Amino acid sequence: MGAAFVALPLVGLLARAPWSRAAAILSSDSSRTAFRLSLEVSGLAAALDLTLGLPLAWVLARKAFPGRTFVRGLVVLPLVMPPVVAGVALLAALGRRGLVGAWLDRAFGLQLTFTTGAAVLATALVSFPLVVLAAEAGLRSIDARLEQAASFLGASRWYLMRRVTLPLLGPQIAAGAALAWARALGEFGATLMFAGNLRGRTQTLPLAVFELSQTDPRGATVLALALVAVSLAVIVALRRRLLTP
Amino acid sequence: MSLRVDVALQREGFSLEAAFDASVDETVALLGPNGSGKSTVVSILAGLIRPDSGHVELDGIRLDDVPPEERPVGVLFQDLLLFPHLSALENVAFPLRARGAAKVGARRRAAEALERFGMAGRAGARPRDLSGGEAQRVALARTLITEPRLLLLDEPTSSLDVAARARFRRLLSETLRTFPGVRVLVSHDPVEAMTLADRLVVLEDGRVTQAGTPEDFRRAPRTPYAAELVGVNLFAGRLERLPDGAGRLVAAGGELTVAWPPQASDPTEDVLAVLRPADVSLHRECPEGSARNVFHGRIEEIAVEGTRARVRLGTHPALVAEVTLGSVSRLGLAEGTAAWASFKAVEVAVLLPQGTSTGTLVG
Amino acid sequence: MRRSATATFLAVALLATGCSRADGGAPGTSTLTVFAASSLTGAFTQIGKDFEAANPGTHVAFSFGPSDGLAQQIESEGTADVFASASGTWMDDVATKVGVTDRADFAKNRLVIITPPSDPANVRSLADLARPGVQVVLAAAGVPVGDYARQVLTNAGIAKQVLSNVVSNEQDDAALVAKITSGEADAALVYSSDVTSAVSTDVKAIPIPDPVNVIATYPIAVVHGTSQPDVAQAFVAYVTGPAAQATLASFGFLPPG
Numbered sequence: 001m002g003a004a005f006v007a008l009p010l011v012g013l014l015a016r017a018p019w020s021r022a023a024a025i026l027s028s029d030s031s032r033t034a035f036r037l038s039l040e041v042s043g044l045a046a047a048l049d050l051t052l053g054l055p056l057a058w059v060l061a062r063k064a065f066p067g068r069t070f071v072r073g074l075v076v077l078p079l080v081m082p083p084v085v086a087g088v089a090l091l092a093a094l095g096r097r098g099l100v101g102a103w104l105d106r107a108f109g110l111q112l113t114f115t116t117g118a119a120v121l122a123t124a125l126v127s128f129p130l131v132v133l134a135a136e137a138g139l140r141s142i143d144a145r146l147e148q149a150a151s152f153l154g155a156s157r158w159y160l161m162r163r164v165t166l167p168l169l170g171p172q173i174a175a176g177a178a179l180a181w182a183r184a185l186g187e188f189g190a191t192l193m194f195a196g197n198l199r200g201r202t203q204t205l206p207l208a209v210f211e212l213s214q215t216d217p218r219g220a221t222v223l224a225l226a227l228v229a230v231s232l233a234v235i236v237a238l239r240r241r242l243l244t245p
Numbered sequence: 246m247s248l249r250v251d252v253a254l255q256r257e258g259f260s261l262e263a264a265f266d267a268s269v270d271e272t273v274a275l276l277g278p279n280g281s282g283k284s285t286v287v288s289i290l291a292g293l294i295r296p297d298s299g300h301v302e303l304d305g306i307r308l309d310d311v312p313p314e315e316r317p318v319g320v321l322f323q324d325l326l327l328f329p330h331l332s333a334l335e336n337v338a339f340p341l342r343a344r345g346a347a348k349v350g351a352r353r354r355a356a357e358a359l360e361r362f363g364m365a366g367r368a369g370a371r372p373r374d375l376s377g378g379e380a381q382r383v384a385l386a387r388t389l390i391t392e393p394r395l396l397l398l399d400e401p402t403s404s405l406d407v408a409a410r411a412r413f414r415r416l417l418s419e420t421l422r423t424f425p426g427v428r429v430l431v432s433h434d435p436v437e438a439m440t441l442a443d444r445l446v447v448l449e450d451g452r453v454t455q456a457g458t459p460e461d462f463r464r465a466p467r468t469p470y471a472a473e474l475v476g477v478n479l480f481a482g483r484l485e486r487l488p489d490g491a492g493r494l495v496a497a498g499g500e501l502t503v504a505w506p507p508q509a510s511d512p513t514e515d516v517l518a519v520l521r522p523a524d525v526s527l528h529r530e531c532p533e534g535s536a537r538n539v540f541h542g543r544i545e546e547i548a549v550e551g552t553r554a555r556v557r558l559g560t561h562p563a564l565v566a567e568v569t570l571g572s573v574s575r576l577g578l579a580e581g582t583a584a585w586a587s588f589k590a591v592e593v594a595v596l597l598p599q600g601t602s603t604g605t606l607v608g
Numbered sequence: 609m610r611r612s613a614t615a616t617f618l619a620v621a622l623l624a625t626g627c628s629r630a631d632g633g634a635p636g637t638s639t640l641t642v643f644a645a646s647s648l649t650g651a652f653t654q655i656g657k658d659f660e661a662a663n664p665g666t667h668v669a670f671s672f673g674p675s676d677g678l679a680q681q682i683e684s685e686g687t688a689d690v691f692a693s694a695s696g697t698w699m700d701d702v703a704t705k706v707g708v709t710d711r712a713d714f715a716k717n718r719l720v721i722i723t724p725p726s727d728p729a730n731v732r733s734l735a736d737l738a739r740p741g742v743q744v745v746l747a748a749a750g751v752p753v754g755d756y757a758r759q760v761l762t763n764a765g766i767a768k769q770v771l772s773n774v775v776s777n778e779q780d781d782a783a784l785v786a787k788i789t790s791g792e793a794d795a796a797l798v799y800s801s802d803v804t805s806a807v808s809t810d811v812k813a814i815p816i817p818d819p820v821n822v823i824a825t826y827p828i829a830v831v832h833g834t835s836q837p838d839v840a841q842a843f844v845a846y847v848t849g850p851a852a853q854a855t856l857a858s859f860g861f862l863p864p865g
Contacts, residue, residue, distance in 0.1 A: 097791040113792045114743065114775035149326040152291045153387070154314035155343040163342075167330045196776025196787075197748065203777075211777060214676055214750030 010228065017221040025212075025222045033200050034208035035226075041116065041204055042184035045124035049131040049180045054173070057135035079129040086126055087193020094121070095194075118195035119202045123187040127180035134176025138169045175238060182234040186227065248395055248427040252289055252299035261285055261296075261451035267444075272421050272428040274442030276435065278470060282451040283431050287399050290429070292316045303395055303427065314344050317426075319393030323400035325384035327372040333359060333383045334368040340391045358386040377405075381413050385420055394426040398441075403434050411596050414440060435474045436519060440596075447471050476555055476565050478520035484595070486511040491537065491590055494518050498562030502537040503593040517596040522555060524592040525566035528585040529576050536587035540564065544580050547573065554578075558586055639667040640839050641687060643678040645694035645826070646780050647717065647753070647799045650806075651859035652692065655852045659843060662851075666839055674780045675752050682706055682831060689834040690843055692826060694799075695752035699827040707832030710844045714852075715826040716862040717799045719753075719760055721814040722788050729794035734760070734816055737795055738769035745784055745793040748777035753784075756822040757797035763820040785811065799824065801860040825864065 018025075025031060059065075060072055078086055094101040094112050104110040112118045142165065150164045166173070188206040195202040197211060205227050213220035251264040261282045267273040277283050288294040290301060292313035301308045308316055319340075327336050338355035342348065359368050362382040372380055388396070401417060402410045418441055421428050432438045438445055439459050446456045447470065455467045462475045482496035484503070492505040494516060503518060526532070532539060542560035554573050556566045564586050568578075578584060644652045649672045656668040671678070671688070679698040682688050683705045691708065693699040694717070702708060723731045729742040737744055747754030754777065761767040775793060778784050784796040789810040803813045828847055830840040846852055853863060 091790060091792065095790060095792050143326075145322070145324070146326055146328060148293075149320075149322050150328070150339070150343070151293055151313065152320045152322070153340040153343055154391070155339075156314065159343050163339075164328060168328075170330075192779070196745070197778065198774065198776050201775075210779070211748050211750070214674070214748055214779075217680055 013221050013225050013228070016218060017225055018218045019222075021219060022222045025216075025219045026226060030199055030203075030208060030212075031223060031226075034203055034205045034223075037116070037119075037200065037203065038185055038205040041119045041123055042181050042187075044120045045127060045184040045187075046131075046177050046181040048120065048124040049128050049184075050173070050177055053128060053131035053176075054135055057132045057139060060132070061136045061139035075132050076129050078126050083126050083187065083189030083191075084193055087122060087190035090118075090122055090125065090190065090194040094118075113194060114196045114198065114202060116195075116201055119191050119204060122190035122194040123184035123204075126187050126190050127183040130180040130183055131173075131176040134172050134179065135169065138172025138176075139165075141172075142168050178234055178238050182231050185234075186231060247304070248429070249300070249302040250286070250290070252286075252296035252301065254285065254289070254294070254296045259285075259451060263448060263451065263453055264299075265446045265453055265456060267427050267429055269425075269427055271443040272430060272441060274430040274432055274438035274445050275448060276432055276438050276445055276474065277448035278433060281448045283433070283448055284399070285451075286448070287320070287397060287431055290395065290397060291318050291320055317391070317394040318397060319388040319391060319395070320397045320399060321384060321388045321401050324404050325380055327375075327380055327384055327387070329372050332369050332371060333364065333375065333379075336372070336383055337386045337390055340387060344391070355386070355390060358390050359383070362386050377409055378412065378416075381416060385416070389420075389424075396421070396424050396426060396428045398428070398430045398432075400432055400434070401430070402437055403432065407594075410437075415598065417441060435477055436479070438474075439477075439479055440517060445474075447474070473550075476522050476567070478522065478525070478562075478565055480518040480520070480562060480593075482516060482518075484509060484511075484513040484516040484597075492595070494593075494595070496562050499540075499560070501562065501593065502590045503595050504591045506595050506597055509595075509597055513597060515598045519594045519596070520564075520588060520592060522565045522567035525564055525586050525588045527556060527566050527568055527572065527576060527578065528587065531585055532587045534587070535589065537590040538593075539585060539587045541583065541585050543583050544578060547578060547580055556584075558584065560586060638665070638836055638839060639669050640689050640836065640843055641669050641671065642690040642692065642843065643671050643673070643682060643688040644692040645675045645678070645752070646672045646782055647694055647801050648672065648692055648826070650804050651801070651856050651861065654855050654859075655847060658851060658855065659846050662846070663839075663842065668843065676750055686831075686833055688831050689836060689840045690828065691831050692828040692847070693752075694824055694826055695755070696825055696827055697755075698752070699829060702831065703829070708829035709832065709837075710841050711827055711829035712844060712848050713825050713864040714828050714848045715856045716864055717801050717824040717826065717860075718818075718821050718862065719756055719797050719816055719824075720800045720803060721795055721816060722785070722798055722803065722811040723795045723814065724788055724791045725810065725812050726791075727794075727812055728791070731795045731814065733814065734764050734820065735766065737761075737773065738766040740769075740773070742773050743775045743792075743794040744770055744773045745776045745778055745787045745796045746774055747780060747784060751780060752824065753781045753797070753799060756824055759822045760797065760816060760820055763822070799860075803860060823862070826861075 060068065091098060093099050096102065096105055096111055096113055101112060112121065147160060147164055150160045155163065186206055188210065191202065191204060192207060197203050197207045203211065205223065209220050209223045209227065212223055247269060248267040252261065254261040263282065263286055275283055275286060285294060289296050292308065292311060303317065328339065331339065334352060334355050337358050338351040341351035341354060356368060359365055362385060364379060364382050364386065367375060367379055375383060398417065402413050405413060421441060430438060430442050444456065444458055445462060447454050449468060449470055455462065455471050459475065462471055480494055480496040480501065482494050485493045485495065486505060487493050490505055492503045494501050494503050540560035542558045544556055545559050546557040548555045549570065552570055553567055554570055556568060556578065558564045558566065566586055652670060656670060659668055660666055675693045675695055675698040678691065679693065679702050682691060682702055686706065691699065691702055699708065699711065721731060721734065731737065731742065736742065746757045749755060749758065758767065761770050778787065781798045781802045784798050785802055785807055787793045788796050789807055803811060828844050830837060830844055834840050
């Protein structure tokens with residue numbers, strides 16, 4: 001019954017999709033542009049998540065400091081927060097009149113909203129917890145004595161990190177990055193709020209689905225299915241390559 | 246060549262003040278209960294912890310300001326701790342690479358080291374695909390690849406089962422015998438210490454409480470821990486087959502009957518046998534029953550520990566028995582009086598030199 | 609224990625969803641479901657209250673949203689008694705696919721330019737939207753207010769330049785107003801009825817000359833298949849009557865015709 005609960009909406013999409021027009025819809029300019037932009041945005045978002053998330057995960061897993069529980073809660077927040085709220089929060093912080101955004105605008109004439117960068121930031125924020133949680137869990141599962149052994153064998157901190165910790169963490173990092181990437185690929189609310197919706201600049205695949213549904217709701221199901229297919233491919237690949245020991 | 250250690254260190258809730266020496270012609274065992282500061286000493290020797298004061302001197306050179314990667318120290322860890330994501334060859338090359346050696350040279354030297362340990366054919370294998378014995382050889386090769394002048398064995402056998410322990414001990418004693426430098430064994434296992442080391446240094450609560458040969462300890466243990474340490478009856482000698490199928494161990498101090506290990510050849514030299522004091526029964530009269538080993542001798546010492554007493558007997562061989570205080574009073578045992586001691590042949594754990602063993606051994 | 613708690617939760621959830629559609633009051637009352645364009649939110653909420661006061665025992669439930677979305681919902685679910693659209697196009701769509709009766713135009717709306725009060729891009733007229741660097745937000749094509757805006761720009765002959773200044777295609781007029789009140793964008797094209805008293809201090813409205821402006825006509829009709837045609841007809845009549853017309857005027861709408 002649980003499986004049916006998940007499968008039913010998917011079956012609905014399949015039943016409603018106008019298959020005769022599928023090729024035309026998928027190969028249309030706007031779809032291809034959205035596809036390319038989605039891959040770009042989600043890839044950059046996953047990279048940003050890794051860059052910011054791995055050091056944070058390391059600190060959370062290895063350093064005891066006051067407020068660690070609070071920081072960990074804060075990190076998980078984007079996971080449970082409605083994406084639209086994340087978008088509003090980003091506007092309040094980095095928007096043209098936001099706390100930091102106003103200063104960026106004044107000092108550098110830099111405006112984030114309505115840019116591809118904003119789409120990357122919004123999707124990165126929403127998918128960030130997945131990287132941190134996966135990497136932190138991975139760090140905790142590493143036998144600390146292996147790292148100590150490496151030090152005894154003469155490894156510097158950097159060599160230890162590069163040659164022992166990161167390789168041991170590899171599968172978890174890959175799993176976290178793939179999940180974050182898939183989440184970024186499907187991001188809608190925060191992107192729409194913070195980055196807007198403009199073809200070629202901020203219109204990612206989910207936003208293209210939304211815009212197409214205004215004029216061609218049945219055609220939009222084809223695009224939606226394409227999105228589902230990509231997400232499904234990620235999950236299946238994950239299960240096969242990483243989630244099985 | 247020698248090692249001189251004299252260090253002090255103060256941490257929250259713990260202080261260490263340890264001084265001991267080790268010379269090149271002996272293996273020193275650093276023994277102590279958990280939390281006694283053994284692993285801190287290991288870290289200090291390896292250079293990962295800097296003592297508050299004092300020195301570590303190897304071959305007359307002070308190591309205090311030498312960083313870990315430049316110290317001529319090789320460590321063999323409990324559980325070996327081979328890196329699971331690296332091949333056997335990469336594991337062995339790791340210390341060289343960590344010290345900045347070029348890849349090609351490091352791999353060539355690692356391959357040579359593996360060959361010396363008879364592991365040339367397993368260079369590409371991951372640790373999880375190695376047998377226990379193969380993993381031990383790879384770990385030893387990794388420890389020795391930097392040609393250290395101080396070899397540190399950190400609880401090398403304590404997580405192994407009895408049979409594997411005996412096999413590894415054989416490999417270790419060979420390694421120790423041929424190693425051209427100072428050898429220090431860190432352990433909390435008295436059997437391991439007494440079979441591998443020539444001299445014991447006992448560390449308790451961060452202090453060295455006693456140092457000396459096992460015989461020194463047996464004659465005059467200075468702390469309860471040390472007494473317990475040598476409380477194990479350990480015999481060494483030649484194993485012969487008896488006509489009835491049992492075995493006889495001819496040790497320096499006397500002979501005892503043991504169960505014949507199926508793998509043993511007749512006779513076998515250099516056999517070790519261990520007997521727990523609690524397995525030795527004491528009697529006023531010559532006991533009747535199934536016990537094959539019955540000895541008569543004077544009670545040299547009765548040491549009371551809680552509700553139990555350790556009784557040292559001047560039998561041949563000398564024995565230590567552990568009995569309840571109730572037995573002491575019921576049998577009227579007293580120092581200087583004579584008593585009978587008995588134990589069954591199967592209570593004696595026999596350790597064969599070729600790496601097989603029988604019986605149960607509680608270390 | 610857990611199972612019964614789950615069952616209770618499901619039962620409550622089902623009741624709750626049932627309630628939102630069903631007669632929400634005592635016996636003898638009836639609920640009229642009205643789907644209305646989101647630009648009508650303020651005016652229709654007031655008109656609904658007035659209608660209930662004038663017809664005791666009648667309850668009006670509104671679902672506000674983009675006209676295109678509402679039309680699709682009516683076509684696939686058929687849950688509305690009355691449909692009030694912001695464009696004839698979507699009313700035609702429903703009329704063809706579902707069928708409507710008592711159709712009447714009840715209001716008109718025109719477009720205005722709104723900017724933040726500080727007017728960062730110095731927008732004084734429609735032509736200023738074509739100036740390079742002005743950040744314009746429009747509703748997406750397919751949304752009535754988005755289609756009207758593009759029509760206005762075409763009428764003024766500046767469609768190409770202004771569309772290249774568009775930084776985002778939003779989902780409805782409410783989202784456009786939000787982008788202006790938050791100061792993220794420089795200008796937007798919305799209905800004059802969007803400049804309500806609630807936001808009038810947060811935006812500056814700039815009129816668009818009638819010759820190029822688009823006057824949106826709002827049709828209302830009873831949806832075919834309603835279970836209470838009498839109440840539905842009464843509501844449609846009320847909306848075209850003098851009391852509701854006065855309310856619509858106070859919310860910035862123009863009279864029909």
